[in-house]
Amino acid sequence: MTLKLLSRRGDPFARLLLDGGQHDRAYDLVEQIRQQGRMSRVFGGNAWVTADLQITREILRDSRFRTAKPYDRSPFRTVQRLFDKTNPGVINPVEPPSLLMVDEPDHARLRRLVSRAFTPKAIDGLRHCIHEVAEDLLNELDDGGSECDLAVAYASRIPIEIIADMLGIPRTEAPYLYEMGELTSKLITTTAPSWRNFRIAVAALRELEGYLATHIERLRGANADDSILSAVVQDTELSDFEVRTFAGLLLGAGFLTTAHQFGNAVVALINHPDQIARLLAHPEGWSNAVEEMLRFDSVSQIGVRVATEEVQIGGYTVQNGTAVFLLLAGANRDPAVFERPDQFDTARANARDHVSFGTGSHVCLGAPLARMELQIGLQALFERFPRLALAGSPTMNDSTLLRGISYLPVALGSSSVSLG
Numbered sequence: 356m357t358l359k360l361l362s363r364r365g366d367p368f369a370r371l372l373l374d375g376g377q378h379d380r381a382y383d384l385v386e387q388i389r390q391q392g393r394m395s396r397v398f399g400g401n402a403w404v405t406a407d408l409q410i411t412r413e414i415l416r417d418s419r420f421r422t423a424k425p426y427d428r429s430p431f432r433t434v435q436r437l438f439d440k441t442n443p444g445v446i447n448p449v450e451p452p453s454l455l456m457v458d459e460p461d462h463a464r465l466r467r468l469v470s471r472a473f474t475p476k477a478i479d480g481l482r483h484c485i486h487e488v489a490e491d492l493l494n495e496l497d498d499g500g501s502e503c504d505l506a507v508a509y510a511s512r513i514p515i516e517i518i519a520d521m522l523g524i525p526r527t528e529a530p531y532l533y534e535m536g537e538l539t540s541k542l543i544t545t546t547a548p549s550w551r552n553f554r555i556a557v558a559a560l561r562e563l564e565g566y567l568a569t570h571i572e573r574l575r576g577a578n579a580d581d582s583i584l585s586a587v588v589q590d591t592e593l594s595d596f597e598v599r600t601f602a603g604l605l606l607g608a609g610f611l612t613t614a615h616q617f618g619n620a621v622v623a624l625i626n627h628p629d630q631i632a633r634l635l636a637h638p639e640g641w642s643n644a645v646e647e648m649l650r651f652d653s654v655s656q657i658g659v660r661v662a663t664e665e666v667q668i669g670g671y672t673v674q675n676g677t678a679v680f681l682l683l684a685g686a687n688r689d690p691a692v693f694e695r696p697d698q699f700d701t702a703r704a705n706a707r708d709h710v711s712f713g714t715g716s717h718v719c720l721g722a723p724l725a726r727m728e729l730q731i732g733l734q735a736l737f738e739r740f741p742r743l744a745l746a747g748s749p750t751m752n753d754s755t756l757l758r759g760i761s762y763l764p765v766a767l768g769s770s771s772v773s774l775g
C-alpha cells in the first residue's frame with residue numbers, strides 16, 4: 356500500500372512522512388503514534404516505529420541493528436543502481452564509506468582514524484574562530500538594515516564558515532561550500548529523494564569531489580596546515596576516497612543540521628522573552644539552555660535501524676531484516692522522561708537527556724562543536740540584539756528528516772553596543 360493511501364486512511368506515521376514539513380502538525384502526529392504503544396507496527400506490519408526514549412537509546416546502542424542503506428528505503432532502487440553504474444564511486448554522505456552508513460567492524464576503524472583529528476583540543480581550537488565569525492556577522496547586521504533574514508545572514512553562515520576552517524579552505528570560499536551544501540542536502544533531508552533531486556545532488560557531489568580532490572592534494576604537499584582535514588589527510592591508513600568522503604560528510608552532516616538548529620532555537624527563544632531576560636542576567640545558563648533547545652525543537656526528526664537477527668526489545672519482537680523508525684524528536688518529548696515535555700524551559704534539570712545527536716557507536720562526532728557554535732552564536736546574538744523579534748512568519752523547510760527554518764525574518768531592534 357502506498358504512503359499516500361495509508362495517509363488518506365489516517366495512518367499517523369504515513370502522514371508524518373508525507374507532511375512532516377508542516378511542522379505544526381508533526382508533533383501532533385508523533386503524539387498519535389505514541390498513543391499506539393511504546394513500539395507500533397507500520398507499513399502493513401513490515402516495519403516498526405517508536406517515540407520512546409528508552410527503546411530508541413537501546414536500539415541505537417545495540418550492535419544487532421545496522422544502519423539503513425539507501426537501497427533499504429528508496430523507491431528508486433533500480434534507478435539508483437543504474438545511476439551508480441554510470442557514475443561509480445561518487446562521494447555520498449548516505450553511501451558507504453560515509454561513517455553514517457558503515458557498520459562494524461569497518462565503522463570502528465574509520466571512526467577511530469578520523470576521531471584522532473576530532474580531539475577535544477582540536478575542537479576547542481575552533482572556539483576563537485566561532486567568536487570571530489559571530490562578531491563579524493553581527494557587525495554586518497549592525498551595519499545593515501533593521502530587518503533581515505536571519506537564516507541566511509547568521510544561522511547558516513556560522514556553521515559553513517567553521518566547516519571551511521575545519522577543511523582548511525579559505526573563508527572566502529565559504530559561499531561555494533554553502534551552495535554545494537544546499538544542493539547535496541537533497542540526499543539527507545528526506546527518506547526518498549525524487550529522481551530530479553537525486554540527480555541534482557549527485558551532480559553537485561561529483562563537482563564537490565573534484566574540488567576536494569584538488570584541495571586535499573594541496574594539503575598533502577607543502578601546504579599542510581593545522582586544520583582538522585589536514586590531520587586526517589596525514590593519516591596514511593585512510594584511502595583517498597575515504598578522506599574525500601569524510602570531508603564531504605563534514606559538509607553534509609555539519610552544515611544544515613547546525614544552521615537549522617540555530618533557527619529553531621532563535622524562534623523558541625523569541626517566543627519566550629522571559630527566558631532570554633534570565634539568560635542575559637545569568638549567562639552561565641546558556642549551556643543548559645542549548646540542551647533544552649536541542650531537546651525541545653530538534654532538527655533531527657527520524658533515525659532508522661534495521662535488525663540483523665531477531666531481537667527482543669521492550670517486550671516486542673523485531674524480526675531479522677525489519678526496519679525500526681526512531682522518532683528522535685518524539686523521544687525528546689517522552690513524558691516518561693521529561694516532565695511537561697511540550698514546555699520550553701531552559702532551566703530544565705534533565706534537558707541533556709535528549710537524543711538529538713543520537714547515541715551509541717554512531718553518536719554525532721560533531722556534537723561538541725555544534726554545542727559550542729550554538730552557545731557562542733546564540734549568546735552573542737541576543738547580547739547584541741536583546742530585543743530581537745520576528746518580523747513575519749518563518750518559512751519551514753519541507754524536510755521530513757531534518758526539521759528547520761529556511762526563511763527567518765527578524766527585526767533586530769536596537770543594538771546593545773554602539774560601533775565606532
Ligand code: HEM
Binds near residue numbers: 608610613714716
Ligand atoms: C545541531 C547540529 C547537529 C545535529 C542535530 C546532529 C545530529 C547527528 C545525529 C543524530 C547523528 C547520528 C546519526 C545516526 O545515528 O545514524 C550524527 C552523526 C554525525 N554527525 Fe552530527 N549533528 C549536528 C552537527 C554536526 C556537526 C557540526 C558535525 C561536524 C562538522 C557533525 C558530524 C557528524 C558526523 C561525522 C556523524 C557520523 C558519525 C558516525 O556515524 O559515526 N554533526 N549527527
